[in-house]
Amino acid sequence: MNNMxxxxxxPAKIRRSIRGKLSKHQKIHTTAIYAHNIYCSLTGSLHxxxxxxxxxxxxxxxxxxxxxxxxxxxxxxGIGKEIHYFEELYYRGENWYRxxxxxxxxxxxxxxxxxxxxxxxxxxxxxxDHPLVPHRINKLTPDAKFIVMLRNPIDRAFSHxxxxxxxxxETLSFEDAIKNEPDxxxxxxxxxxxTGKVSFKYYLYAxxxxxxxxxxxxxxxxxxxxxxxLIIQSEDLFKNPSIYYNKTxxxxxxxxxxxxxxxxxxxxxYGEKQIESKTxxxxxxxxxxHNDELNLFLNRDFHW
Numbered sequence: 001m002n003n004m005x006x007x008x009x010x011p012a013k014i015r016r017s018i019r020g021k022l023s024k025h026q027k028i029h030t031t032a033i034y035a036h037n038i039y040c041s042l043t044g045s046l047h048x049x050x051x052x053x054x055x056x057x058x059x060x061x062x063x064x065x066x067x068x069x070x071x072x073x074x075x076x077x078g079i080g081k082e083i084h085y086f087e088e089l090y091y092r093g094e095n096w097y098r099x100x101x102x103x104x105x106x107x108x109x110x111x112x113x114x115x116x117x118x119x120x121x122x123x124x125x126x127x128x129d130h131p132l133v134p135h136r137i138n139k140l141t142p143d144a145k146f147i148v149m150l151r152n153p154i155d156r157a158f159s160h161x162x163x164x165x166x167x168x169x170e171t172l173s174f175e176d177a178i179k180n181e182p183d184x185x186x187x188x189x190x191x192x193x194x195t196g197k198v199s200f201k202y203y204l205y206a207x208x209x210x211x212x213x214x215x216x217x218x219x220x221x222x223x224x225x226x227x228x229x230l231i232i233q234s235e236d237l238f239k240n241p242s243i244y245y246n247k248t249x250x251x252x253x254x255x256x257x258x259x260x261x262x263x264x265x266x267x268x269x270y271g272e273k274q275i276e277s278k279t280x281x282x283x284x285x286x287x288x289x290h291n292d293e294l295n296l297f298l299n300r301d302f303h304w
Contacts, residue, residue: 037096044095048104050078051119052145052252053137055220056128057210058203059159060151061234064264066123068245072257074116076102081123086137087130088198094140116255126203128216131193134223145252146224151234152304153211153291154283158275160207169204175279178207185209211287214294233302238264 054062063081070077078100083089085097101120110118127133128148137144151159161177164170170177188202189209202209221229230251237244241262249257275283291304 036099040093040095040099044098046103046105047098047101048107048120049098049141050101050122050144051141052121052147053127054121054123054125054147054149055133056125056148056216057150057156057213058125058129059156059163060125060149061237061264062123062125062149064241064262065147065149065232065237065245065248066121068241068259068262069121069248069252071259072249072254074110074114074118074254076106076110076118076120078102078120078122082125083122084124084126085122086124086133087126090136090196097140119252119254126198128220129203129206129210130198131189131219132196134220138223142224144224144228146220146229147232147248147251148213148217148229149232149234149237150213150294150302152302153208153213153287154275154280154304156211157207157283158273160210162273164204174275177205178279178283181205181207181209208283208286212290214290214297217294218297231298231300 054066056062066081069075083097083100085092085100089096100122102118107118110116127137157178158174161170161174172180184205185199185202188199188206191197192199192202217229217231230248232244232248242258245259245262246256249255287304291302295301
């Protein structure tokens with residue numbers, strides 16, 4: 001079964017490889033895009049929409065959970081983990097998005113072969129932060145389920161920072177980066193809400209703001225009922241992956257399933273870098289009221 005599931009990832013890899021090669025030849029690339037748009041317009045209605053979304057948060061283990069889920073026999077992935085339709089690529093339209101997912105007849109086939117409806121999902125951790133995404137998803141899939149992974153916001157911020165250093169997006173020290181964050185991201189969220197466009201500046205440099213989880217969840221839960229959300233603490237998933245994997249399957253109404261191994265996918269490896277103790281103490285004070293509000297809102301204790 002694992003071999004069969006790994007084969008489902010090949011079309012996405014082939015597609016990305018072809019796209020990269022075509023982009024070097026402008027005329028051919030333009031023709032290919034035109035042909036694909038025609039394909040989407042003709043077949044869009046034949047494709048299913050996602051049943052669930054992993055909406056965040058970034059640097060919280062969403063890749064690992066997604067990789068666990070697509071190894072279940074009744075989960076058929078889309079063209080890739082992060083599709084970015086509802087924020088960055090919304091202009092491409094519904095038919096383009098539908099074409100990213102399996103055909104509807106595959107759900108029927110799954111029911112006949114596994115006695116369980118096949119489902120698919122979109123795992124894009126930037127969704128949780130974009131102010132217009134909840135409304136956009138509600139228009140298309142109002143009954144969808146949502147999975148949110150939350151990590152200690154201090155560790156999330158530091159992992160985010162080190163990823164930026166690795167990719168040469170950041171030149172400041174961690175202390176200077178968080179000190180300058182308010183000026184760097186000033187007005188960016190308001191601009192996204194006003195124009196609908198993506199602020200890459202916000203996604204890059206909102207180290208602390210993206211860790212104020214309660215603000216995001218309140219926005220989402222104004223639109224979707226709380227019972228449509230599964231909130232997983234990242235530390236719990238990696239401590240007991242089998243337990244929380246199967247809790248996720250239960251939430252998605254899928255049969256229990258055990259993987260041969262779990263492991264960690266896309267884990268950041270940043271050497272022996274550690275947050276300075278004084279910096280961590282300051283951040284603990286900064287996040288405490290937000291974490292307390294989160295605990296009260298969700299009626300649980302994240303022990304951060």
